Amino acid sequence: MIxxxxxxxxxxxxxxxxEVSVEGSTVGEALKALDNAHPGFADRIFDEDGQLRRxxxxxxxxxxxxxxxxxxxxxxxxxxxxxIPAVAGG
Amino acid sequence: MDFVSGLRCRxxxxxxxxxxxxxxxxxxxxxxxxxxxxxxxxxxxxxxIEAGPRSIWRYxxxxxxxxxxxxxxxxxxxxxxxxxxxxxELGLGELWxxxxxxxxxxxxxxxxxxxxxxxxxxxxxxxxxxxxTGNLANSVAAHAARAGMESVVLIPHDLETxxxxxxxxxxxxxxxxxxxxxxxxxxxxELTSEQPTWAFVxxxxxxxxxxxxxxxxxxxxxxxxxxxxDHVVVPIGSGSQLTKVAKGFAELWQVGLLDEEPSVxxxxxxAEGCSPVATAFAEGTDVIRPVKPDTIAxxxxxxxxxxxxxxxETIRKSGGSCASVTDAEVIEGIRLLARTxxxxxxTAGGVTIAxxxxxxxxxxxxxxxxxxxxxxxxxxxxxxxxxxxxxxxxTIAPTLEAFAAAMGDERERTNEPTTRSA
Numbered sequence: 203m204i205x206x207x208x209x210x211x212x213x214x215x216x217x218x219x220x221e222v223s224v225e226g227s228t229v230g231e232a233l234k235a236l237d238n239a240h241p242g243f244a245d246r247i248f249d250e251d252g253q254l255r256r257x258x259x260x261x262x263x264x265x266x267x268x269x270x271x272x273x274x275x276x277x278x279x280x281x282x283x284x285x286i287p288a289v290a291g292g
Numbered sequence: 293m294d295f296v297s298g299l300r301c302r303x304x305x306x307x308x309x310x311x312x313x314x315x316x317x318x319x320x321x322x323x324x325x326x327x328x329x330x331x332x333x334x335x336x337x338x339x340x341i342e343a344g345p346r347s348i349w350r351y352x353x354x355x356x357x358x359x360x361x362x363x364x365x366x367x368x369x370x371x372x373x374x375x376x377x378x379x380x381e382l383g384l385g386e387l388w389x390x391x392x393x394x395x396x397x398x399x400x401x402x403x404x405x406x407x408x409x410x411x412x413x414x415x416x417x418x419x420x421x422x423x424x425t426g427n428l429a430n431s432v433a434a435h436a437a438r439a440g441m442e443s444v445v446l447i448p449h450d451l452e453t454x455x456x457x458x459x460x461x462x463x464x465x466x467x468x469x470x471x472x473x474x475x476x477x478x479x480x481x482e483l484t485s486e487q488p489t490w491a492f493v494x495x496x497x498x499x500x501x502x503x504x505x506x507x508x509x510x511x512x513x514x515x516x517x518x519x520x521x522d523h524v525v526v527p528i529g530s531g532s533q534l535t536k537v538a539k540g541f542a543e544l545w546q547v548g549l550l551d552e553e554p555s556v557x558x559x560x561x562x563a564e565g566c567s568p569v570a571t572a573f574a575e576g577t578d579v580i581r582p583v584k585p586d587t588i589a590x591x592x593x594x595x596x597x598x599x600x601x602x603x604x605e606t607i608r609k610s611g612g613s614c615a616s617v618t619d620a621e622v623i624e625g626i627r628l629l630a631r632t633x634x635x636x637x638x639t640a641g642g643v644t645i646a647x648x649x650x651x652x653x654x655x656x657x658x659x660x661x662x663x664x665x666x667x668x669x670x671x672x673x674x675x676x677x678x679x680x681x682x683x684x685x686x687t688i689a690p691t692l693e694a695f696a697a698a699m700g701d702e703r704e705r706t707n708e709p710t711t712r713s714a
Contacts, residue, residue, distance in 0.1 A: 209481075213485075246318065256303075257321050259596070287314075290484075290498065291481075291594060292494060
């Protein structure tokens with residue numbers, strides 16, 4: 203299982219919980235599985251082209267997936283994905 | 293009473309009430325404070341401003357919170373210094389330095405923090421928090437102390453000593469995080485979800501916080517006799533300050549405080565070791581690729597700038613430019629400003645001055661323009677950057693002979709004519 207950490211803005215989709223577990227072998231698959239389990243996620247985090255929205259950051263453990271291979275980045279059981287609003291800091 | 297009409301998503305236009313929200317619940321776009329400008333225009337006047345306090349709060353009508361006793365250490369209304377000696381060196385006609393080293397904790401961050409914590413207190417928050425590259429940490433810790441709030445500040449562990457000491461002295465909690473600023477920022481973005489009762493000034497209160505930077509534009513215009521300059525050079529960390537400077541000039545015009553519609557070219561300054569916006573500008577793309585920063589300009593070392601895209605858009609629309617400079621140029625920029633104008637800036641100021649020089653050389657900034665450079669932080673915060681570069685002329689014994697010998701050596705070294713006997 204892959205742990206997905208959910209930001210406050212999206213917890214209405216998970217019944218208030220900040221962490222859910224999903225299956226998947228890539229970041230993209232895991233996020234799709236998240237949308238299957240809790241419908242509404244895809245709409246919120248992907249743009250019309252199926253890419254991550256400009257202001258959504260996804261981290262695999264401590265690394266921004268944009269520094270990895272993006273949505274096709276492989277994930278393994280035990281890893282954690284974090285969905286984080288990008289607009290912060292500075 | 294403030295003139296805020298609400299919050300609006302910059303991306304999708306959804307509107308929200310003026311609460312502790314920073315991103316659109318739907319698309320995660322940044323929220324922007326909107327005002328009832330007709331009511332502001334009916335209230336705000338040059339006379340009303342000039343009769344106000346000598347701080348950012350003289351512009352309260354265009355700030356997102358009204359409070360008769362704001363959380364205030366005296367931020368803002370810093371000197372706008374006519375820089376003729378620097379202008380002569382660079383080949384410019386009229387150059388001004390906005391000297392924000394003169395703020396209470398030595399950087400422009402006092403502007404944004406004073407606004408953020410005043411709003412946070414109004415919203416009922418008791419704890420002030422932030423992710424910081426140092427200047428913000430100093431300011432949040434100080435303003436929280438002033439307001440009797442607790443503070444929780446998170447910084448990268450490898451900041452300059454002065455910034456760590458200065459943050460810690462105010463008595464709040466300071467966490468040095470083993471990671472880069474972007475790591476700290478991510479941690480704080482996550483913490484905001486877990487600690488909803490904390491006011492992270494640059495996360496959940498960021499919408500209000502960022503508005504404080506407009507006061508840089510307000511002051512520059514007022515100090516130039518209610519005129520906007522032709523060209524402004526602004527350092528880019530997150531890009532927020534740059535976009536808010538543009539918003540500030542536009543608002544002054546909108547509420548009728550300027551005689552002429554401003555047409556301000558805005559140029560961005562970055563360090564080469566962290567230049568995602570300058571790179572996108574040079575490449576002509578809309579995509580800001582995050583980077584792993586490596587520069588002595590730690591206060592600008594944000595590899596994934598939240599407002600990078602908007603800063604880029606603002607620069608392009610204004611007819612400005614964006615450039616980056618090497619660490620060696622940063623140090624030269626610090627020394628040039630100090631040597632010509634007596635202002636000691638931190639590394640971010642060195643970035644601004646070096647970029648200014650570069651853009652003059654490239655012909656982007658022209659001698660016929662009235663130019664303002666934003667010098668946003670004090671040099672005492674980043675003395676490490678100058679280690680080995682500047683120091684005493686000589687170390688001598690306390691005798692006239694030793695002084696004469698050292699002075700003679702120095703004259704010889706600098707080829708100074710010896711008109712008087714030693």
